[in-house]
Amino acid sequence: MLMELVDDLRLALERLKHRPFLEAAMATAALVAHSDGVVRLSERTRLDDILETLDLLKIYDVHDAVDLFNRYVDRLETDGGAAVEDALNDIARVSENPEEADLLVRVGMAISCADGDFEEGERRILKQICLTLHLPSENYLVAACSR
Template sequence: MLEGLRTALGERTARHRNRPFLEACMATCALVAIADGEVSLSERSRVDDVLEAIDRLKFFDVHEAVDLFNTHVDAIVAEPVKGRKAALEAVKEMRHDAGDAVMLVKIALAISRADGDFLESERAQCEAICRVLGLDLRDYE
């Protein structure tokens, strides 16, 4: 019983500690996926791949993460300037951790290439993500 309590407490602590990273990841995915005006099935599938591939995100229910993604997408569609600003604020929270910042750029690029094309609108969102993180996209292309 004590071991189960420790495990539950450890998972709860990990979720709390990693919540800003989850939010930044889903904001990044949304910014790039909706850049061309619609989220393709391949982009949604790539979001699922991101959730499966990153250990720090495994503490979260996939539905919770997808709901965050959808919330950002809906906000960007409803009010593009305000929605993008809010998503970039979530991303900006990771600017003080170089590893997290680089991971977000890699995620942005993965989403942008999910459907085989790296559109100018997607590139612009990747550049915006890099700007708020203090990075240069050219270093990751």
């Protein structure tokens, strides 16, 4: 009983510690998926794969993460530029952690390549995300979907 409580507390602390990364990852995924105005099933499926694969995201309930992603998408559809700015601000919160920043761009790249195409809108928003994270976009965006 005591060990279960300790384990629950550890998990809750991990979730709290990594909440900014979850928010930044869902903001990144939403910005990239919505960059052409339509969030495709292939992009949602790729997001599910990411949530089940990345250690920093596996600690969260998939439904909670998808709900957060959907909230970002809904805001992008209704609030446009203000929603983009808010999402980029959430992304900027992890810019001081190089590993998490790198991982965020890779999440965005994975979403952008989910349908097999790397479109100009996706390229543009990924460049903006790289700029927000203080990362050189040319390191990521060269032949992004051929990897």
